[in-house]
Amino acid sequence: xxxxxxxxxxxxxxxxxxxxxxxxxxxxxxxxxxxxxxxxxxxxxxxxxxxxxxxxxxxxxxxxxxxxxxxxxxx
Numbered sequence: 001x002x003x004x005x006x007x008x009x010x011x012x013x014x015x016x017x018x019x020x021x022x023x024x025x026x027x028x029x030x031x032x033x034x035x036x037x038x039x040x041x042x043x044x045x046x047x048x049x050x051x052x053x054x055x056x057x058x059x060x061x062x063x064x065x066x067x068x069x070x071x072x073x074x075x
Contacts, residue, residue, distance in 0.1 A: 018037050018066040019034070019036035019066075020069070020070065026041065028041050034071055035060065036066045036067060036070045037060050038055060040057075042056060044062045055067075
């Protein structure tokens with residue numbers, strides 16, 4: 001039973017060193033952005049309290065420097 005893998009041990013949340021680029025072979029669909037802290041494609045959802053979009057897994061804002069850097073989203 002100790003060798004069983006659960007979903008929470010597989011999800012990578014809050015990397016100490018955020019990704020600097022999107023890994024080769026990853027294709028983002030539609031509204032997906034790369035979350036450098038989760039190391040996965042996600043759709044950032046609107047936080048109605050603060051008025052920004054956030055990653056649903058690690059709660060980082062779309063205005064974070066590393067999120068903008070990875071996704072080339074400087075507008």
